[in-house]
Amino acid sequence: MIYLDNGATTWPKHRAMFAEMVERYMEIGVSPGRGSYDQAVEAQIYISKTREKLARFFGGADANRVIFTSNATDALNLALFGLLQQNSRVVTTRLEHNSVLRPLYQLQQTLGVKTNYVSFDTLGFVDLEEFEKAIAAVSSANNKVPNLAIVSHASNVLGTVQPLARIGDICRNYGVPLLVDASQSAGHIQVDMAAMAASALVFTGHKSLYAPPGIGGLILQPDLEIKSTRFGGTGIESKSMLHTQAFPERLEAGTHNLMGIIGLSLAVDDLVRQGLQVIHRQEMVLASKLYRGLQHIPGIELYGGATFMGENDGIKSSLEGCYQLPLFAANLKGLHPEDLSSILDGDFDIAVRSGLHCAPLVHETMGTGQKGAVRFSLGQFNTEAEIEQTILAMTHIAERWIPS
Numbered sequence: 345m346i347y348l349d350n351g352a353t354t355w356p357k358h359r360a361m362f363a364e365m366v367e368r369y370m371e372i373g374v375s376p377g378r379g380s381y382d383q384a385v386e387a388q389i390y391i392s393k394t395r396e397k398l399a400r401f402f403g404g405a406d407a408n409r410v411i412f413t414s415n416a417t418d419a420l421n422l423a424l425f426g427l428l429q430q431n432s433r434v435v436t437t438r439l440e441h442n443s444v445l446r447p448l449y450q451l452q453q454t455l456g457v458k459t460n461y462v463s464f465d466t467l468g469f470v471d472l473e474e475f476e477k478a479i480a481a482v483s484s485a486n487n488k489v490p491n492l493a494i495v496s497h498a499s500n501v502l503g504t505v506q507p508l509a510r511i512g513d514i515c516r517n518y519g520v521p522l523l524v525d526a527s528q529s530a531g532h533i534q535v536d537m538a539a540m541a542a543s544a545l546v547f548t549g550h551k552s553l554y555a556p557p558g559i560g561g562l563i564l565q566p567d568l569e570i571k572s573t574r575f576g577g578t579g580i581e582s583k584s585m586l587h588t589q590a591f592p593e594r595l596e597a598g599t600h601n602l603m604g605i606i607g608l609s610l611a612v613d614d615l616v617r618q619g620l621q622v623i624h625r626q627e628m629v630l631a632s633k634l635y636r637g638l639q640h641i642p643g644i645e646l647y648g649g650a651t652f653m654g655e656n657d658g659i660k661s662s663l664e665g666c667y668q669l670p671l672f673a674a675n676l677k678g679l680h681p682e683d684l685s686s687i688l689d690g691d692f693d694i695a696v697r698s699g700l701h702c703a704p705l706v707h708e709t710m711g712t713g714q715k716g717a718v719r720f721s722l723g724q725f726n727t728e729a730e731i732e733q734t735i736l737a738m739t740h741i742a743e744r745w746i747p748s
């Protein structure tokens with residue numbers, strides 16, 4: 345199988361990580377932070393060290409404000425319900441995933457939270473002028489409740505990477521905290537909260553960090569006020585009926601996913617060892633080859649990835665210089681994307697995803713709101729031969745199915 349659905353979850357993961365996870369878990373797999381026996385203390389130390397590692401990796405200032413969640417959706421819910429109040433105002437973009445859009449809709453229904461969805465240009469980049477106007481409006485409303493900006497670092501449909509340092513500057517200038525959804529970008533490119541002036545950041549383990557599923561996180565900068573929205577056992581202040589206000593326990597209740605945390609810790613070590621830039625470059629060379637191979641096929645429509653056609657194939661990897669992940673979407677005129685993905689799977693053993701990719705506003709804006717598109721998303725294990733086979737497969741499908 346040629347797996348080009350890494351934007352959903354990366355596959356395969358590194359076999360060595362699973363082997364090491366089992367080893368580590370057999371040594372320290374008890375309830376962390378609850379007992380005072382050696383293993384419980386060791387498990388707690390392992391978790392604290394992983395928080396420190398993640399704070400360093402993502403530019404967070406305080407390891408105690410690295411909060412473990414089960415995935416990005418869980419972290420976004422934790423952040424949005426903990427940060428927003430009655431009549432809060434939010435600025436976000438039409439590029440966001442349903443894990444942002446749906447909690448915001450829920451908060452609109454229950455707390456009257458008002459959201460402005462800033463648009464993006466034909467290439468897939470947030471309209472910065474419109475964004476600044478929306479932020480200015482929120483900051484001048486002075487409604488004495490916490491307001492928030494939420495921006496995904498990279499689109500899960502178009503792969504475009506937003507200029508977060510500039511977006512962060514705008515938010516900082518107007519005093520509106522910025523929450524960054526780094527679900528797609530983390531593990532592909534450097535994600536530095538400090539450089540983005542982000543007050544909060546969400547990541548997920550199972551995508552390009554190559555950790556197992558079931559682990560993700562929310563990282564907060566120390567000046568951001570957030571309330572608990574879950575209550576329960578934490579191993580501290582057990583006499584009190586009130587949930588502790590100490591971090592990280594304020595936002596974590598119940599037994600940790602230690603197996604997932606071990607996997608995440610090992611996965612981050614591996615990324616650092618390999619070098620993000622090395623991995624990213626290799627994936628971008630292949631994605632660029634795919635994009636350039638597909639663009640000549642009659643009837644092809646490509647969404648995102650336009651920077652592959654630019655200077656240096658659009659391959660840049662510094663924080664501000666990277667405009668694209670190895671991910672974009674496509675359609676063949678006259679063929680429903682679901683049929684295209686079924687043919688790719690059935691006849692060519694190529695795994696891609698079709699549909700709206702949980703980002704309905706992206707498709708509405710791109711004019712694909714009804715049927716969606718097929719997404720090609722690359723990972724560490726893809727090869728040049730696989731990309732060549734995919735271009736051939738798409739060429740055959742276009743010849744066979746598209747009327748000339």
Ligand SMILES: Cc1ncc(COP(=O)(O)O)c(C=O)c1O
Nearest residue numbers: 415416417441443496500527548
């Ligand atoms: C941009 C973006 N945000 C959030 C999510 C949700 O991630 P998770 O499945 O880890 O909850 C995804 C997953 O597809 C995504 O692409």
